[in-house]
């Protein structure tokens with residue numbers, strides 16, 4: 001992508017290999033393999049088959065996981081900050097804390113295990129990250145995401161659409177510069193889908209939003225599309241340009257065309 005942009009995230013040679021024991025042997029799965037790409041302000045939707053590495057990429061970008069190799073660089077108007085194994089050792093902890101506060105993350109989790117209530121959890125998070133007037137902000141988010149009726153519910157009791165709305169609310173508490181969403185519509189109810197759509201439509205001009213999804217309706221909100229396969233970036237570009245090349249002009253049609261192309265490529269023998 002061009003260098004005229006003022007805010008962007010750049011992944012350089014990011015690699016993550018999962019090693020695990022199975023039947024008394026060590027096995028390895030590729031999470032990401034030498035992944036390099038960059039995205040700028042706007043909404044980037046990441047598509048790819050199951051196991052392509054979407055969640056791994058999002059976890060690393062949300063600073064929930066360190067890459068084995070490579071780095072993620074966050075460029076804002078004023079600063080450039082790196083997330084890499086080397087940087088964890090080299091940085092002052094407050095620098096990484098400052099970067100963490102700029103990131104809102106919606107993980108793909110079936111449930112939470114905390115006993116804290118919805119109201120207290122949102123207030124605590126707002127306070128912990130130094131939000132001005134944490135009481136007001138946490139109440140605003142509770143009302144905005146239709147959680148007022150669940151204010152006294154412990155997080156561990158939240159399920160389905162309500163859990164997802166809580167995760168969305170907490171991810172937006174700090175007005176994130178980088179908003180990272182893993183399958184946000186999976187399990188989300190109608191109210192949540194409507195609120196998510198509204199949030200995406202009025203997102204601040206500078207915000208970098210990255211969404212991994214299999215939901216082709218949601219994918220239509222993209223400014224940019226990324227296709228991830230086997231831990232690497234296969235395609236990245238403006239949605240308008242990529243979908244203009246397929247007859248229906250939709251993301252679903254483009255994705256299908258890319259999959260057919262992939263299958264043909266892998267069956268082609270030299």
Ligand SMILES: Nc1ncnc2c1ncn2[C@@H]1O[C@H](COP(=O)(O)OP(=O)(O)OP(=O)(O)O)[C@@H](O)[C@H]1O
Nearest residue numbers: 018020029030031049050051052053054055056057
């Ligand atoms: N904790 C783990 N231990 C071992 N392997 C893992 C672990 N987490 C992910 N993997 C493997 O890493 C690869 C990438 O997984 P990842 O969850 O990032 O893919 P994904 O594109 O998000 O898949 P999906 O669309 O199914 O959510 C897969 O082969 C997966 O099985």
